[in-house]
Amino acid sequence: MLVIDKLREYVKENRDDIVSDLRSLIKHPSVSAQGIGIDECAGVLNGIMRDAGLESRIIRPKEGNPIVYGEVNVGSDKKTLLFYGHYDVQPAEPLDAWRYNPFSGIVTDDKVHGRGAADSKGNVIAVVKAIKAMFDLNGTLPLNVKVLIEGEEEISSVHLPAFVKEHADMLKADACVCFDGSLNPSGTPNIYAGLKGLLYVEFRTRTASVDMHSSLAPIAPNAAWTLIKALNSVKKDGRIMVDGWYDDVRVPSKDDLVLLDRLEYDLESIKKDYGVREFIGKVKGKAALKKLLFEPTCNIAGIYSGYVSSGSKTVLPSEAMAKVDFRLVYDQRPDELFKRLQDHLSKMGFIDVELTMLGSLEPSKTDPNSRIVRAVASAASSVYNREPSIFPNSWASGPDYVFTKLLKMNSVWTGCSPAHANIHAPNEFTSIRNVMDGICYISSIMQEFSK
Amino acid sequence: MLVIDKLREYVKENRDDIVSDLRSLIKHPSVSAQGIGIDECAGVLNGIMRDAGLESRIIRPKEGNPIVYGEVNVGSDKKTLLFYGHYDVQPAEPLDAWRYNPFSGIVTDDKVHGRGAADSKGNVIAVVKAIKAMFDLNGTLPLNVKVLIEGEEEISSVHLPAFVKEHADMLKADACVCFDGSLNPSGTPNIYAGLKGLLYVEFRTRTASVDMHSSLAPIAPNAAWTLIKALNSVKKDGRIMVDGWYDDVRVPSKDDLVLLDRLEYDLESIKKDYGVREFIGKVKGKAALKKLLFEPTCNIAGIYSGYVSSGSKTVLPSEAMAKVDFRLVYDQRPDELFKRLQDHLSKMGFIDVELTMLGSLEPSKTDPNSRIVRAVASAASSVYNREPSIFPNSWASGPDYVFTKLLKMNSVWTGCSPAHANIHAPNEFTSIRNVMDGICYISSIMQEFSK
Known part of the structure; x- marks a missing residue:
């Protein structure tokens, strides 16, 4: 031994x-x-x-x-x-x-x-x-x-x-x-x-075949605006607004809360290490840990559209893209939620926004x-x-x-x-x-x- | 001669x-x-x-x-x-x-x-x-x-x-x-x-000193979301939501409308040339031209945050940036509107969003x-x-x-x-x-x- x-x-x-x-x-x-x-x-x-x-x-x-x-x-x-x-x-x-x-x-x-x-x-x-x-x-x-x-x-x-x-x-x-x-x-x-599980989705929208001069903005659709309005419709005040998103959430159970109660975990050091002033909603201690463990998320991992180099360019972008990862808690199912997300966007009128599932993991x-x-x-x-x-x-x-x-x-x-x-x-x-x-x-x- | x-x-x-x-x-x-x-x-x-x-x-x-x-x-x-x-x-x-x-x-x-x-x-x-x-x-x-x-x-x-x-x-x-x-x-x-006049503004926000793993999304602020929420607060249903934005708008005058009435201008060709399916609100003809000439705009010329290369990366971005051009109509004043925009964001609670005026032109x-x-x-x-x-x-x-x-x-x-x-x-x-x-x-x- x-x-x-x-x-x-x-x-x-x-x-x-x-x-x-x-x-x-x-x-x-x-x-x-x-x-x-x-x-x-x-x-x-x-x-x-x-x-x-x-x-x-x-x-x-x-x-x-x-x-x-x-x-x-x-x-x-x-x-x-x-x-x-x-x-x-x-x-x-x-x-x-x-x-x-x-x-x-x-x-x-x-x-x-x-x-x-x-x-x-x-x-x-x-x-x-x-x-x-x-x-x-x-x-x-x-x-x-x-x-x-x-x-x-x-x-x-x-x-x-x-x-x-x-x-x-x-x-x-x-x-x-x-x-x-x-x-x-x-x-x-x-x-x-x-x-946690994961659903990783790429949002893409194309509102014209080519970028335009931004003076056409009163009448020509802007891909960046379309994407931002679409993303905005997905999350409001921290809650995911897609119908049925929380239907299969089974955590925290009684056992989960017992474990949570026993846990000592210093989340405050995250603030120092990453230079974060306050957590969302100024949440602290056990309440922060509870959110961290049990809350499904909708995180924008990346977004890009139009002109992003130095100085100013007055362009009206024809394309926009965002990468969004959703963390899922037990027992949400990524395939089903992806369909719900598609339905949500089409119901909200964002017919030009295309979704691609880049990855998924069950909780x-x-x-x-x-x-x-x-x-x-x-x-x-x-x-x-x-x-x-x-x-x-x-x-x-x-x-x-x-x-x-x-x-x-x-x-x-x-x-x-x-x-x-x-x-x-x-x-x-x-x-x-x-x-x-x-x-x-x-x-x-x-x-x-x-x- | x-x-x-x-x-x-x-x-x-x-x-x-x-x-x-x-x-x-x-x-x-x-x-x-x-x-x-x-x-x-x-x-x-x-x-x-x-x-x-x-x-x-x-x-x-x-x-x-x-x-x-x-x-x-x-x-x-x-x-x-x-x-x-x-x-x-x-x-x-x-x-x-x-x-x-x-x-x-x-x-x-x-x-x-x-x-x-x-x-x-x-x-x-x-x-x-x-x-x-x-x-x-x-x-x-x-x-x-x-x-x-x-x-x-x-x-x-x-x-x-x-x-x-x-x-x-x-x-x-x-x-x-x-x-x-x-x-x-x-x-x-x-x-x-x-x-038209112009006000070109760069929006920048930094919510942490370094990018984080996106599993922290339940508690850590996301710069891309902050920026998107801020931009979203600026425009709603095509209207700029900043207090007093339209106060100094003097067009169209009676003379302006006489000229508009005489104008023949084929906006439909724009759709073909740029591959646009419909104008915003399906507007057409003289109504489209009137919007084009007399409407102040808020156009996203570019936006960038986080990971935008191929594939998936589960990152929580600490920084986000957008370039926005506002077209101004007679007799809006860019300097005053820039201040109004700053006031709007601080009133809406977006204290982490910094604005830089990259250019301005009076109408x-x-x-x-x-x-x-x-x-x-x-x-x-x-x-x-x-x-x-x-x-x-x-x-x-x-x-x-x-x-x-x-x-x-x-x-x-x-x-x-x-x-x-x-x-x-x-x-x-x-x-x-x-x-x-x-x-x-x-x-x-x-x-x-x-x-």
Whole structure:
């Protein structure tokens, strides 16, 4: 049996190897939204997994980015744990807002900088290096392990449901740990017994075949105005105005509110880290946390129309585009809501606004009293010397439902990246210390669950 | 006395010289909004003006782009006519929408293509070459001529008012002809006894110091939403909702409506040329023309926030920007309205939205029965063999008020560029035949006004 201290010593001794492999992953961009560097990064990861003792291979599905999949089989009498992670990253734009090159993996003191450092290459390294650590220290693992690292998490895991359905036998396990999260500001892991869903929609409108001189504005339709009026009709005073949008909302349950009551989570630090003066509606403390966990959202991720360079240009734009992500709570269904959104716009008269679904994820829930949640919580307290925060669900989204709904197994979402690491934003980084703790965390999860 | 037929023969014989000088001007970008090529273009124009027999020079004001100014003095007993034009052009973006390089001046049959071909380098060439034509054919001009070609018309003639005030004596004249317009779809010139004003405003908002992960949307303010809500508060059902916006509106007067009644102007061709299905509110005919002439506007010329590249990125933008141009009608005042707009946003609670005035022009009016309007109308009918359209005011804006309000002279706005020549849009062009007719038109205006 491994003891935590032996593990801590091991990661210290192997720091250079861990950092070097993490930097290799960061230096290979793997931007799924832009189709950049995917194959190369999958290849590098496969090498790192094989080096850790996994029987690993790259699986190329009919559609979508390659999946890196590895197994360790120690015996059919042992339990089996499935680990999920992703090697793809968000686009790095705006590039000029980065202090360091986002794909250089530059190290300063305890930090490794770059796109994907925290979300989620540091987490992937923790999983893989924990397996290596156990082999190096013990020569074997306490249970069978399956490691599924996909390349489309940042584009809503478009092809993961099909892959999981097709490989249901291969992926069979007693439970799943999705290792793709961050510590909370107090330094302990967050454990999520569920995730929000997502519906990502592109709005496009074209009101003429070519841009016009803006003096025609009294009579000629303006695509930017059309889009703004359409978006405005979708949300009012924070509430989504689409008919039936809240019909299937099942959270918070009584159990959810019990967990919420126990949670200590410092949201105030978000204000400092991101330079936000006040939260919406000046909400604070538990009330803010409740909103964060249980509120469906309609977020404009991007909007563009017309002339946006320096100076003034009097143009009447013929085209406009917006990207909008909707976070969904249990048990909203993205396909149905997309149809409702289309109906809403046509009912409101926005017949020129076309919608494209760029991605969707169903929300997911796991019983917080299940064996896997208890094992992960126990591992967290032994590694981080403090009770972890167990959330009824995360405010973020991920493809957890493919494990809970499609493979019918319990699943938790956790991770070891630092809090407020600028994920999805410029100047993302991770902490080497946090990655090393993550290796201990994963090792302990395996031991706890094997009991 | 010149006769029209002699002039027509002259421009035909000198076609190559005219096209060559027009292409020279187009090949020198002169984008005032971006500060590109201004000095070089002014230099080229000055050469063309000197070659035409004008005593021309480049005047560099303390602030702003150089002005090219030329005179022909034939005697203090003669009348003096001031011509106004501009050598600067709109930005060419989006560049990938152009069939030909916007700064190549490529000629295909009767067309010269490029940014500024119609707005307004073709018009400038017509003025200058008309003077050369009269010198070549008659050895003199029938009146004194002053030619003022500025380089900031496309950025709301920011420094022209100061220049005109400082050089009021130099610019003294009996009337002004602003030659910066287009023919109407029937092929006859439009003559405007007034212009709309303009207020160009940049809206900027910053709700955090850095972009965030969009999962924080339930509590973190989104700059794009803030901007959209702010813009939405400014216009509703086509009406500008800012308190007092319409207080100083003086048009249409009874005289204006008489002119409107006489006007024949085919707005339907706009739909075809720009691929517009319906005008706003399905307005048609005289009703559409009335809206076009007399309605103040609030046009979104550009908007930008967040992630707008391919695919999906779940970001919560910290910054958003919009460029908005307001067309003003007689006798709205841009400075006052800008203050009203600021007050409106702060009253509506949009304290994070900052406004910058990027340009302003006052609206302008001239008596349609004045000598200059009659002279220009008479010249138009003799050259184009049809009654011209006399408008109470244009739907476009320009610095006409510096002549009518600051120099207290009557002024008309007209020009010779083709109708629907994609001005301010990709694939701008002019017609060589139209430029040659313009030379005859300017020559006739000088003769008519000298009588």
